[in-house]
Amino acid sequence: MKHLxxxxxxxxxxxxxxxxxxTPLQYAKTPNxxxxxxxxxxxxxxxxxxxxPPGSDVANMSVMxxxxxxxxxxxxxxxxxxxGVDLGSADLALRCNLVTLSEEKDYSEKTMLDYSAxxxxxxxxxxxxAALQAELNSNLFxxxxxxxxxxxxxxxxxxxxxPVLTPPHDISDRKIKDxxxxxxxxxxxxxxxxxxxxxxxxxxxxxxxxEKGLHPATSIWLWGEGSRPSLDAFNDKYDLDGAVxxxxxxxRGLGICAGLTPVSVExxxxxxxxxxxxxxxxxxxxxxxxxxxxxxxxxxPDEAGHQGEPQTKVWSIEQIDQEVLGYILTEMxxxxxxxxxxxPDHPTPLSLKTHxxxxxxxxxxxxxxxxxGPTQYNEETAANGPFISSGPELLRKFLSGKx
Numbered sequence: 001m002k003h004l005x006x007x008x009x010x011x012x013x014x015x016x017x018x019x020x021x022x023t024p025l026q027y028a029k030t031p032n033x034x035x036x037x038x039x040x041x042x043x044x045x046x047x048x049x050x051x052x053p054p055g056s057d058v059a060n061m062s063v064m065x066x067x068x069x070x071x072x073x074x075x076x077x078x079x080x081x082x083x084g085v086d087l088g089s090a091d092l093a094l095r096c097n098l099v100t101l102s103e104e105k106d107y108s109e110k111t112m113l114d115y116s117a118x119x120x121x122x123x124x125x126x127x128x129x130a131a132l133q134a135e136l137n138s139n140l141f142x143x144x145x146x147x148x149x150x151x152x153x154x155x156x157x158x159x160x161x162x163p164v165l166t167p168p169h170d171i172s173d174r175k176i177k178d179x180x181x182x183x184x185x186x187x188x189x190x191x192x193x194x195x196x197x198x199x200x201x202x203x204x205x206x207x208x209x210x211e212k213g214l215h216p217a218t219s220i221w222l223w224g225e226g227s228r229p230s231l232d233a234f235n236d237k238y239d240l241d242g243a244v245x246x247x248x249x250x251x252r253g254l255g256i257c258a259g260l261t262p263v264s265v266e267x268x269x270x271x272x273x274x275x276x277x278x279x280x281x282x283x284x285x286x287x288x289x290x291x292x293x294x295x296x297x298x299x300x301p302d303e304a305g306h307q308g309e310p311q312t313k314v315w316s317i318e319q320i321d322q323e324v325l326g327y328i329l330t331e332m333x334x335x336x337x338x339x340x341x342x343x344p345d346h347p348t349p350l351s352l353k354t355h356x357x358x359x360x361x362x363x364x365x366x367x368x369x370x371x372x373g374p375t376q377y378n379e380e381t382a383a384n385g386p387f388i389s390s391g392p393e394l395l396r397k398f399l400s401g402k403x
Contacts, residue, residue, distance in 0.1 A: 001337040003240070003293045003399060004283060004328060007063060007251075008320055009056060010302025010348030012360040012379055018310050024301075024350070025361075025378045028317040032325040033342070037363060037377040039370035041403070043385030044359040045394045047345055054357035055167070056302070057224070059345035060251050062391030064258060064295060065238065066231055074226010075250060079152055082253035082262070085144050087228040090159040094189075095224035096143065096151040097168050098125055098200075098217035101176065107194050108177045110219075115168035115306065116149040118215030119271045124205050125149060128217055135199050136192060146249050147270055153192070153222055161185050165223040169306045170354045181222070189222050196220040233259040234293075238399055242293035243286040245279055246270075251297045260295060261286070272303045272312055276323035284331045293399070298324065305348030313350060338367040341398045342377070359387070364398055 011025060019027040047062045048054045049069055057075035058068045076093035087093055100114035101107075117125075122145075129145040136143065144152040155161070164183040171179045181189040197219045200206060206216035231254075234242050244255025247268030256262055265282045267275030276298070283296040298320055304313035325342070332338045343362035346355045361382030363373075374381035386403070388394040397403055 001292070001339060002287045002335045004287065004338070004340050005063070005293070005295050005398070006320075006324065006328070006340065006342045007060065007295065007297045008301055008317070008342060008344050009297065009299045010305045010346060010355065011317060011344040012347035012358070013305065013313070014347075014349045014351060016310055016350060019314070023379050024310060024313040024317055026376075026380065028314045028321070030317065030321040030377070032321045032329055033363070033377045034375070036329070036365045037381070038373050038375055040363045040365040040373040040377070041371045041385070042361065042363045042373045042377055042382050043387060044382050045343065045362050045388040045391065046359045047391045048357040049390070054346045054355040055224075056345055056355070057250055057254070059391070060254055060297070063343065063345055063395065064254060065234070065392045065395040066258070067390065067392050071229070071231055073229045075224035076152060077226040077229045078253035078257065079146065079150070079249040080154070080253065081229070081256050082249035083144055083146055083152055085152060085154065087154065088156065089228060090157045092155040092158040092161060092225050092227060094153045094155060094165070094222045096153040097221040097223070098128060098149045098151065099168050099219055099221045100215040100217065101197070101219050107197065108180060109175065111173065111175050112168055112171045113173070114215045115172060115221070116303075117217035118209070119303070120149050120209070120217055122147050124209070125151065125217065127205050128200060128203060131199055131203060132196060132220065136195060140188065141192060147247065149217070150249060150270070153220075155188075155225075158185075159227065163189055163225065165189070165225060167223050167354075168221040172306065172308070172353045193220055193222060229257055231257040235259055238293070240292040240399065241290070242295065243291045244295045244297070245283045245286070246295075246297035247274060248297060248299050251295075255295060261291070270299045272300050272307070272316055274298070274300055276300075276319045277327060280324040280327040284328065287335065296324070301344070302348045305350055306353050308350050308353045310350055332367060335367070339398065339401065340365045362388070362394060366401060369401065
């Protein structure tokens with residue numbers, strides 16, 4: 001039996017007047033989802049345990065079959081694994097976003113204009129992170145480049161520190177005053193953020209971006225702290241040899257920690273626009289090469305949700321249906337037994353521009369064991385189906401086919 005889990009990050013949403021009082025998933029043209037929904041198990045799953053933040057780290061860990069209550073140590077350590085950064089037992093990893101802040105002289109009076117600095121390219125950001133490392137590297141902090149606006153800072157020998165840090169995508173268009181680092185030794189982190197602005201504001205990369213009408217990366221924003229993770233091997237837990245196809249360090253690192261083979265795709269960006277078709281082909285290739293399970297992660301809907309752009313989110317869902325699911329369904333014919341699950345990790349409502357912890361819709365299609373399902377797959381039809389209380393429980397049902 002071959003298993004493919006298609007994780008459509010942040011796809012779930014609320015009904016929007018601009019879309020005829022439909023969710024983006026309801027509004028989008030999804031002929032391939034519509035084709036299998038009547039033969040699938042469609043329901044809702046709660047991926048975020050009570051008391052945990054609705055981040056992609058917690059949610060993807062849950063969907064991948066690892067109860068966050070037992071395994072979660074923070075977001076950034078997973079990204080460190082993906083980047084090949086070896087964390088000491090007393091080190092803290094922090095996500096280092098390149099962001100665009102407004103131009104007020106007083107740092108605390110600035111507004112979060114763009115949590116991604118205009119989805120800055122990896123090539124541009126690598127030069128900016130190199131400048132930060134050259135100027136800010138110390139016996140306490142080091143900077144490591146990642147992908148696009150997502151980078152890593154390591155705080156050495158900081159075990160036991162408990163700063164209160166806020167994800168920048170949670171405060172889009174808000175003054176940062178009430179969301180600056182606070183708590184234990186937060187002054188070190190705030191100092192780095194303030195000093196970074198002096199380095200970045202007049203960097204040639206940013207000057208060139210402004211001349212092109214693009215958002216410059218004017219500051220770093222540190223968040224998502226955590227210590228070195230340890231996961232049981234996916235093969236030991238589920239007796240399956242698997243791979244993870246993604247363009248986001250968080251999910252790649254999670255897969256590596258689980259013992260899944262990481263697969264990168266040329267043109268995979270972790271942004272709204274990505275190589276949808278290339279990711280689908282890479283996932284199917286892994287199954288053809290002998291893998292039993294592939295976790296295929298698409299970030300696009302989540303980014304559109306954070307940007308608050310309804311038509312962009314609809315477009316991203318339609319690309320997933322056409323470029324990803326269409327290819328998967330065609331190639332499915334080459335396998336004797338094939339089971340497919342589609343779901344978001346969490347909602348990213350356009351009206352809020354951030355994650356929420358409500359249950360999300362799932363759809364499971366078994367090539368040789370069709371179900372009697374609804375005419376379409378979306379939040380509304382899924383609410384009439386079975387409710388699963390956790391991601392690990394849903395994964396077990398998906399892998400076993402037993403309900």
